[in-house]
Amino acid sequence: MMFKRATPEAIVGHGVQLNDVTFAVEGRNIISALSLDLAEQRVGIVGRNGSGKSTLARLITGLIAPTEGSVLVAGVDVAKDRKRAIQAVGILFQNPDHQIIFPTVEEEIMFGLTQLGESKVVAKAGAAEVLAQFNRSDWAEKSIYTLSQGQRHLVCLMAILVMQPKVIVLDEPYAGLDIPTMRVLNRYLRGLDQQVLHITHDPHSLTDYDRVLWIEEGRVHREGSAADVLLAFESEMIRLGDVDDLAHIPD
Amino acid sequence: MISLTSPIKTPFHKIPAGVKLGLLSLFTASLFLSETLTMHVGAVALTVAFYLIGGVAFAKSGFKMLKPLWPFLAIIMLWHVVTDTTPAGVLITLKLVAAVGMANLVTMTTRLDEMIVVLEWLMTPLRKLGVRTGAVSIAIALVVRFTPVLAQKATYLGQSWKARSPKRAGWRIVAPFALLAIDDAEHVAEALRARGGIRDETGA
Amino acid sequence: MERNLVLVALFAALIAALGLIPRITLGSGIPITAQSMGIMLCGTVLGARRGALAVLLFLGLVALGLPLLAGGRGGLGVFTTPWAGFLFGFPVAAYVTGMVVERVRTGNLNMVAAIASVVGGIGGLYLVAIPYYMIMKPAGLTEALVTAMAPFMPGDLIKAVLAGLITAAIYKARPSAVLSRA
Numbered sequence: 001m002m003f004k005r006a007t008p009e010a011i012v013g014h015g016v017q018l019n020d021v022t023f024a025v026e027g028r029n030i031i032s033a034l035s036l037d038l039a040e041q042r043v044g045i046v047g048r049n050g051s052g053k054s055t056l057a058r059l060i061t062g063l064i065a066p067t068e069g070s071v072l073v074a075g076v077d078v079a080k081d082r083k084r085a086i087q088a089v090g091i092l093f094q095n096p097d098h099q100i101i102f103p104t105v106e107e108e109i110m111f112g113l114t115q116l117g118e119s120k121v122v123a124k125a126g127a128a129e130v131l132a133q134f135n136r137s138d139w140a141e142k143s144i145y146t147l148s149q150g151q152r153h154l155v156c157l158m159a160i161l162v163m164q165p166k167v168i169v170l171d172e173p174y175a176g177l178d179i180p181t182m183r184v185l186n187r188y189l190r191g192l193d194q195q196v197l198h199i200t201h202d203p204h205s206l207t208d209y210d211r212v213l214w215i216e217e218g219r220v221h222r223e224g225s226a227a228d229v230l231l232a233f234e235s236e237m238i239r240l241g242d243v244d245d246l247a248h249i250p251d
Numbered sequence: 252m253i254s255l256t257s258p259i260k261t262p263f264h265k266i267p268a269g270v271k272l273g274l275l276s277l278f279t280a281s282l283f284l285s286e287t288l289t290m291h292v293g294a295v296a297l298t299v300a301f302y303l304i305g306g307v308a309f310a311k312s313g314f315k316m317l318k319p320l321w322p323f324l325a326i327i328m329l330w331h332v333v334t335d336t337t338p339a340g341v342l343i344t345l346k347l348v349a350a351v352g353m354a355n356l357v358t359m360t361t362r363l364d365e366m367i368v369v370l371e372w373l374m375t376p377l378r379k380l381g382v383r384t385g386a387v388s389i390a391i392a393l394v395v396r397f398t399p400v401l402a403q404k405a406t407y408l409g410q411s412w413k414a415r416s417p418k419r420a421g422w423r424i425v426a427p428f429a430l431l432a433i434d435d436a437e438h439v440a441e442a443l444r445a446r447g448g449i450r451d452e453t454g455a
Numbered sequence: 456m457e458r459n460l461v462l463v464a465l466f467a468a469l470i471a472a473l474g475l476i477p478r479i480t481l482g483s484g485i486p487i488t489a490q491s492m493g494i495m496l497c498g499t500v501l502g503a504r505r506g507a508l509a510v511l512l513f514l515g516l517v518a519l520g521l522p523l524l525a526g527g528r529g530g531l532g533v534f535t536t537p538w539a540g541f542l543f544g545f546p547v548a549a550y551v552t553g554m555v556v557e558r559v560r561t562g563n564l565n566m567v568a569a570i571a572s573v574v575g576g577i578g579g580l581y582l583v584a585i586p587y588y589m590i591m592k593p594a595g596l597t598e599a600l601v602t603a604m605a606p607f608m609p610g611d612l613i614k615a616v617l618a619g620l621i622t623a624a625i626y627k628a629r630p631s632a633v634l635s636r637a
Contacts, residue, residue: 063410083417091414097434098407101427103628115416145629163415255520255530279535283591319528323538326602327592334598343592351532358520358530366519386460390512391519393464394471398523401465401472422617425473425489426624429496432469433462433632440461 013075015039021069031218044206047215057171061091074166090160094172096152106140112163150181203230261305263360294349466509474525488525495576495618498552499568502635507550540587544580551575556635569619
């Protein structure tokens with residue numbers, strides 16, 4: 001991107017490392033002694049509802065601190081060093097309405113830049129640039145309320161990209177989107193230069209990923225190539241569905 | 252949602268809610284009308300004794316519920332010491348400990364549904380006047396249902412802030428939060444209408 | 456009917472949720488509980504009548520034994536202190552705040568809502584709370600002002616300003632949602 005950063009303090013590390021991470025709520029382990037070293041460009045994480053994958057997304061983003069162990073993203077301890085964490089990793093939440101804080105598109109995109117210490121002028125230029133990249137320059141003044149759900153998702157993505165994080169975490173980004181919107185968003189996500197960690201319960205969106213992990217009860221149940229893991233995951237999900245007993249289906 | 256009713260069963264749990272509330276009103280009224288130190292010490296002693304009937308663990312959780320009161324009592328005592336009226340300060344402190352302690356005791360030993368029954372009974376005169384009190388029960392149910400939902404959404408917005416800012420979430424998340432509540436209200440109103448809307452069983 | 460009832464209920468839940476979330480921090484690092492700002496917002500957003508009803512419903516649930524006041528407080532005990540006038544003053548505060556926003560239709564909403572919050576959320580509130588304190592404690596006027604008003608005044612003024620900003624932000628995002636102006 002062209003606009004100049006006030007904080008040149010570059011983040012040089014790569015990848016995501018979890019070192020023996022446990023996350024417990026009221027004594028119950030949601031994530032249990034998990035160690036991961038994720039260096040691939042496209043990493044998929046699948047699991048059922050309640051498997052702990054959403055908690056994992058929040059740990060990797062540093063939104064919650066591990067009970068034990070540490071999480072490093074591009075070399076930054078994301079739970080402790082919040083200032084550099086927001087330069088290292090960004091997250092796209094499932095529901096844009098739970099993510100968008102400001103009433104207009106421009107304000108929402110500018111927010112992250114001002115939080116990185118940029119002036120209003122630079123933040124405005126940055127927002128204009130990212131809007132232009134996505135051919136949405138006419139959106140700047142638009143009220144979020146007038147946008148469709150898919151368009152709001154795109155605003156969230158732009159608000160993250162403008163901060164130029166090294167890693168982007170996607171937490172069920174396609175939930176609730178219609179098929180054309182999903183395809184458009186998917187095309188944008190494919191084109192990203194950043195390392196992407198895509199968390200989902202839908203195996204179909206991960207078919208061309210470099211590596212896939214299947215999380216169950218806060219642990220890695222299986223991992224490997226997309227083809228292997230996704231096939232195993234899908235057949236297990238179909239089997240569970242055929243058992244026809246809601247007792248097996250959490251949430 | 253978790254109410255303040257104590258899981259530790261005491262003999263007070265068995266007394267009808269209406270009786271407890273009536274006695275509490277009498278106790279509180281006489282406490283506020285009395286001026287003597289003996290009465291106040293007696294009231295505190297009675298309160299402590301009642302808590303101990305429920306057992307030590309019960310008394311402890313009752314004591315914990317008084318915690319928010321201490322800073323206020325400290326301000327009052329400070330005032331009375333500074334203005335050289337310490338005895339009056341002691342009196343008011345005892346009065347408050349007894350009044351709040353006894354009221355908390357009723358709350359801790361009465362289930363939410365019993366309280367709602369008393370509330371409905373108290374609203375009888377309103378119903379006679381033609382107020383649709385049936386709506387109140389639905390409103391109570393909605394608040395109980397949606398408080399944790401909204402708290403969860405507020406948490407999400409806080410995380411969205413945190414994901415992009417090194418500072419703690421500011422007042423700015425309150426506006427989008429209120430909008431989420433307004434949107435929820437539209438959906439819930441639709442769902443209510445879809446299932447017949449609000450009917451008042453009294454037909455008023 | 457359904458829409459009004461649900462809005463009232465959801466704003467009661469909103470006041471409660473504002474008490475459950477961690478304290479928000481101002482730029483200067485002063486933490487404030489957002490709950491009493493919720494009372495002002497009930498007035499500025501819902502208007503006088505619905506705003507006051509939402510607050511009454513909230514207080515009713517606190518009295519029934521739900522720990523909805525900031526810091527997880529609740530039950531009958533909170534109504535038996537001399538400070539309970541602050542709770543009894545909440546619906547009055549919301550009503551007066553809402554009335555001011557409904558009546559003053561000119562000027563920018565930010566300003567009007569902030570002034571309404573000062574008039575209702577502070578003026579209306581203390582008009583109930585201070586005499587109540589003087590009678591129930593009992594205390595003289597000076598004592599009431601020093602021990603029951605002074606400690607909260609700075610925070611309340613900040614909240615009124617924020618309530619104005621927030622109301623304007625809601626109006627900007629969704630004009631139809633601000634019923635006091637509908």
